[in-house]
Amino acid sequence: MDDPYEILGVKRDATADEIRSAYRKLAKRHHPDLNPGKKDAEDRFKAITAANDLLSDPEKRARFDRGEIDASGAEKPQERRFYRDFGDTPGSGKYRADTSFDPDDLASIFGQAFGQRGFDGGTRNFNARGADAHYTLSVGFLDAANGAKRRLTLPDGRTLDVTIPPGLQSGQTLRLSGKGMPGFGEGPPGDAMIEVSVEHHPYFRRDGNDVILELPVTLQEAVLGAKVEVPTVKGPVSLKIPPNSTGGAKLRLKGRGIAGGDQYVELKIALPTDAEPELETFLKGWTPHHAFNPRKHMGGK
Structure with a gap:
């Protein structure tokens, strides 16, 4: 090797x-x-x-x-x-x-060293628990959030079926009793210790048991309000966007997080990538009834 x-x-x-x-x-x-x-x-x-x-x-x-x-x-x-x-x-x-060495003395020495455990007739029949085996397992964000079953392939070709409990966090270790290294004599096998690494998700992120989702919305949806479909870790749901919503506003979906947590939807206003002449013409001639400076808190004018 x-x-x-x-x-x-x-x-x-x-x-x-x-x-x-x-x-x-x-x-x-x-x-x-x-x-x-x-x-x-x-x-x-x-x-x-x-x-x-x-x-x-x-x-x-x-x-x-x-x-x-x-x-x-x-x-x-x-x-x-x-x-x-x-x-x-x-x-x-x-x-x-x-x-003049007495063989019985050897049994006495080993008996004292091992507390009289695992010895029968001197040095015969030594029993000891097997060592724990350590592995790592990478799981998807949704599997860690909702729970799943995964199969881990070991170096020797054997496999372990691993149950991922709902809400598991990256860095936590799962213990599979008796799935480690074999014991000595009649000693029991050790345990398999599996450190889990949770993969990143393209649009969900975790904050404790809460889930944060940044949701792009159109200017029309933000100004007029709308009802849109939103993904959650448990499947899509319908979300009502209030009229005059601003970018950065957070809407709460109760109980749609991890292990009883909530999901927070953070609105992000997305403008069209292609030119919209009508919108440009309207904005050039539009004068707000209420003066608004989004940079006022920064000292801007």
């Missing part, structure tokens, strides 16, 4: 934030859902995820840097050294085996 630092394109002294940022960019680019039918992207995504799993775990990263494990997380064969090797070095006392 290639060097995980090279796979993510980071330096060996990269910070945790730099590793996380590099992973998210690469994972988004090579995710199988965004590259259907492309085996290269799938293989690349698996390698990227595996590299991130290793480097985002401080203990695994330290062991890899020391050469104790390889890029897949597997143990590297270590040179076996005995007390004799150290005892026979110059300037040290000679190592001597103690033939």
